[in-house]
Amino acid sequence: MKQLYILATILILSINNLNAQSITISDNGGCFSNMILNIAGTFNGKNFYNNPGTGVSLYWDSIDNKWKTDAASATPGNNAFIIWFSSVNTPLNPPDLAYGSWTDDSGFCGALTQMEGSGTDNGSVLNITDENLKSSKLKIHPNPTSDFINITGKEENDTYNVYNSIGKKIFTGEFTINTPIDVKILKNGLYFLKFKSGAVIKFLKNKDNYFQKSTTWLLHFARAFFYIQSLGSS
Template sequence: MIKKLLFLFLILSGINNYYATINTGKNDEFFCDTLAPTNVQVGNITLSSATVSWTLDPNTPNYILRYRPVGLFSWLSTSLQTNSLGSYTLTGLMPCTSYEVQVSKVCNGAGSFSASVVFTTALDYCTSASVDSNVTYISSVTVTPVVFSQMVSNSGTSNYTDYRPDPNRKVYLLLGSANNMISVSKSWFGTPGNVSVRAWIDFNADGIFSATELVLSSTSNSSPTAAAMFAVPPFAFQTGTNCAVSMRVIISEASTSPVCGTFTYGEVEDYGVYLLQNSNLSTNETAKRNEINIYPNPVSDVLNISGLSEENDFEIYNAIGQKVSSGKISDRKVNVSQLLKGVYFIQINDKGKLDKIKFIKK
């Protein structure tokens, strides 16, 4: 009898230990699910990187992240083993390009991928504006590069204006060039008072207007114009012709007004600056090439092309180099409504010179 009771005790003890093992085995793939990760987001976006984050499943340490330029068929994938952060930073991305990204758990094989999250590689700058622009404002900004065409921006009053999307207010600068000039005209609604003008260019493309990137800094005075000469560092970020860093111009009642945030009296204007390396082009060729611009970008239906004096031939290629459209530019417009969403290049034959410009069909 004692032997039978002991045998029964051992059996029951083994069953209890078995269930205890199951209940505490949280990291075993038997307990994870194949549902798609939730709360997939993309942040810290720069010209060449972005951080993808998601909600971690405590039972699933391994994930697969895949991404690609919008419109491209093939995925690029990354396997994340024992990832406990719930985030991953993509690097080596193409500037000013729209990407889609998805995340999947690795659970008893492959799990379901999350819905695509689309982002565009670009610089995200801090906001800045005045509270009251009815005292003093910026009436004109002129940038005169040593190589490229002059940019003149005349304007009225506002607390903040973003001129970066405006194709007629783009600033082109040559890497390593000196003796570039910036001039800012000040205006008042009443008697001119003492105001300060400052301007920064984000030469290193880190999304921050730092003290070393200050290209104009005037003391507080009532002079109608503030001007300065500036140089472009030879190792500044090379943007190409379809990406831009920002130039921020501020007129304010004090030279200590913040570059980010709000201040009382004045105005803020932002401009797109293209930092180029054009050692193979003459001054005239470079200036002419910079006159050809496309907008809007991204585009839905009609692509406008400025800087053309006559009708020209065009060809459109997709991201893998296949020609998908061609014809003549009519009234400086090209209809792209038939294109699928994705990244494309339009090649314009301008009197024997080929200009190839990237755009995004949304």
């Protein structure tokens, strides 16, 4: 029985270790070099990370709408000494250095040179339950589409990712106001377009676009009908 208990304990610890998420940060000012922050819970609906030994935490501030790195408190939300922040509203984890822009807020440690690890969001997978999908005021048309989509309500240029229905990133592009987005390469199906600023909208790709074809055929039929009618009355 004792051996079984020990085996079960080892198994649980192994599973927890497999699920553990961590973030490694470094800067060019000499404050942090390969500092590891481990997942410590949730805060404001997103994961937060800390290193209790050094009193550093990384968390989402829902009031300022920013990810913040606090160098003076391992407890999230204290805002004791914010070193860096990012306004990229990722669904669950902070963006890595390649995916999100991190701003030096203190001028003390210099720029981030490393923000990576299993606890960061690299934009490759979309959380389809993202609340931004519900709150987005952007409009997309035509929807369904066969070749191009147009975005209205977007007032600035931005970078975007297109994801399929299971959240896998298909491609990345640059959005320019009043310029259609080419989606001809996509297969038929449901897709999500997420801007780097956070907004998410969904659209349906239908290569055959039966609705448009049906409308076109109905229009041709109506024209032919009225043309025949005009011949009979003349």
